[in-house]
Amino acid sequence: MSIPSKPRKPKTCINEECRASFVPQRLGQKVCSPACGLATKDVNAEKARKSLFQIGRAEIKVRKDALKTRGEWVRDAQKAFNEFIRVRDQLAGHACISSGRPLDWAGNAVDAGHYRSVGAAPHLRFDERNCHAQSKQDNRYLSGNAIDYRIGLIKRIGLAEVEALESDQTVRKYTIEDLKTITAEYRAKTRELRRKTA
Known part of the structure; x- marks a missing residue:
């Protein structure tokens, strides 16, 4: 024995141009026909697009920044710092700090390698004395090539500065x-830097 269903109440179509009264055939139906549904979808999309433009790019940036975690801010700062190191060393004509070989600036083969790693000494992650252009081979696959890095670093900044870096434990x-x-x-x-060389 089937349970009789309750008759559905008439609704008004949400399409502003139609506004016809209709009896919904499905749960949650808000328009009287597929044509009104498409027209409403287009209108809603246009309203959403206009509201985004009214917010403006500056407001969107402020909202995105408010959602960033501290880790994302650290990554942004590290990216900007590393880019500076690569540009600085490229313009100075430096070779790889650890191997002494010329760097391939045309490709994506140059890292900003830290003498004291960011994991071991996070307090030195933004110290310009601690970071120099290094081949990806040495930085990633030879674990920074630390012994040769130290030799190259002494030649570049001097023994006193290297020892100051090694003893720096400031939090x-x-x-x-x-x-x-x-x-x-x-x-x-x-x-x-780029402007000066352009």
């Missing part, structure tokens, strides 16, 4: 504001 806590400042500073430095 540095980077706030999100610090990381924003670092990112902006290194992007500006990179632009300045």
